[in-house]
Amino acid sequence: MDLGGFLKALARRWLSVTALTLLGLGAGIAFTAYSTPRYQAGSQIFVSTRTASDITALNQGSAFSQARVQSYADIISSPLIAAPVVRQLGLDMTPAQLAGHISASVKLNTVLIDITVTDTSPARSAMIANFVAREASRQLVSLETPPGQKAAPVNIGITRNAQPPTTPISPKPLLNGAAGLLAGLVAGVALAVLRDTLDTTLHTSHALAEATRLATLGGIPYDKRAPGSPLAAGSAAYGARAEAFRLLRTNLQFAQVDRKPRVIMVTSALPGEGKTNTAANLALSLAETGGKVCLVDADLRNPCVAKNFGLVQDAGLTSVLIGQATADEVLQECGEHGLLVLTSGPMPPNPAELLSSDRMRQILEGLAESFDTVVVDSAPLLPVADTVGLAPAVDGTVLVVRARRTPAERAKAAVDALHSVNAPVLGAVLSMVTVKHKGYGYGYGYGYGQRPTEAKNLLAAPRKAEADKIGTAG
Structure with a gap:
């Protein structure tokens, strides 16, 4: 990275x-x-030797003391010194535990030993440090005293007594x-x-195009109201989401310049990516232009078109496939622009076989002759084989990919599945895109919040004023 x-x-x-x-x-x-605050108090002892007063003996005694002080430091922080201190002070801990709170260090090239005691009480830390210094003086002299002699070759004195610290070290x-x-x-x-x-999910249109090697036909912004109102119609027909479907409609016109696709299938790699909403709103957007548009619900496993439009699902595509009715008999009109919908009909036990049949191809060819554009909502590509069998019967496929949810490898697998049956793919759409800025307009400040009724009222106002003027003159 x-x-x-x-x-x-x-x-x-x-x-x-x-x-x-x-x-x-x-x-x-x-x-x-x-x-718990912890305090640290320190005392200090001095190690010297009992020698004659001549210079040579003094140097020898100093070298002897420096050689011994490191061993003394190790003894001071051991239970040997801690045990008498525990008994004398009546501490509620073992000698080994107290030894863990005692440290002794030797100043470089000196015979001074610094004794440090850490405790939760400032007064107790100082008291323990002073007792350790006194006990160390006694014990070390005792250890250095040869058997049968009363005097030790070393003398240990206390050079600094500990004082209770005022601030904790931790x-x-x-x-x-x-x-x-x-x-x-x-x-x-x-x-x-x-x-x-x-995270291999696709976040941007650029990432989508890079992963699928398809043209990105548009991005549909996320709208929290969409689950309850999936259709960008009525009051929702003038917002950013509706405008995104109009942009998708426009881009589809340039997807195949030489041969305009009349039967367009909308699918996705996985369920829950917004393919049904995209198909329904694309069909509505195409119908707005005045063309004859038919929406076909070919998702025979989880049909949702009838529910979204509030239509009857008892008779539809499956009824036509098995010869119980003709397409004209079960088509239902919805919307003010004359969109006709062929719902899925009863759910069959063998959807893959029905959708890949010659009868399905004939139905689509017949609808293509009667309508300018046929939009087909199909099942997801990867979970079932329905759409792979249907894909060769359409003029082009639009792949819907949900932003921040569909992994790139899944989107690529869906494209490969379409290419495996030589199905023409028009491009991809990124759905449920998070929009950072309110409004819509490619960064130029163009908005789409004004409804046609508002525009009519604006036009009607001067006409009414003119009519009032004429009436007054008359």
Whole structure:
């Protein structure tokens, strides 16, 4: 992924990146709020040797002390020193547990040992540090005393007593908050990149064209009212969605310049991609131009056209296929533009065989002679074989792909299925596209919110004023 792709992935997933960043910051703040404060107090001891006062002996004693202090530091932070301190102070912990709170370090090239004690109480940490220093002085001298002798070759003195600390060493609010913020940001960016890498769905018309190698005929904007009102008619005939279907209608006129397709099948790779709504609204848009248009519901497994238009489904395409009726007898008119609909009819047990039959081809040829355009709504391509058998009988197919849901490999598989039967494919439509800006107009500010009735009223106003003027003059 290059820098441009990385930035686009962040832009697409900005919400999750922001959420995880804030979550990380919140976790850092919560960790600080619920953490028990810990305090650290320190004392210091000095190691010297009992030697003569001449320079040579002093140097030898100093070298001896420096060689021993690291071993002393290890002993100080052991249960050997911690056990007497626990008994003397009556601490509610074992010597091993106390030893875990004690640390001893040696200053470089010195005989000074710094003793540090960490505890949840500032006063107790100082008290323990002082007791450890005294106990270490006693124990180390005892360990260095040879058997049978009263004096040890080393002398240990306390050079600094511990004082109760005023501020805790942990938690650190700024550090925890910054760490949480950074961790959340890194997690958000990583998740955004991972999701973008794993997301093979098609988001844009460019991605659709690249995946399917088809011309993109249009993009249908997402409308939350569409499930309840799937038809872009009535009050919905003047919005962005209706205009998108008009643009699809216009682009279809250029799909095959040499031979205008009269029977157009609308399908999709998978269910739920908006093919039925696209077919119905495309037919309505074509009927608006004054041509004779017929919409055929050839999805014999899950027919929805009759429901969308409020028509009777008891007799339709299957009735014609089995010879119970003619197409003219079961066609139903709907809409103010004279659109005729051939519903699916009763659901058959063998839809694939019916749709791939010569009888189906004859029905479509007969409708093509009677109408300027026949729009066929068919079943999804990949789950069933119905549409693959029907595809060679039409003049062209429009593939509907749902934005941000259909994987690229599924869309490509659908195109390959059509090409496998030499079916002509007119192009693809990206449905349910998220529109970032209100209105419609290719970025030039053209809107389509004014209804024809409003325009009529605007024209009628001056005529009425003129008529009133004439009436007054008379």
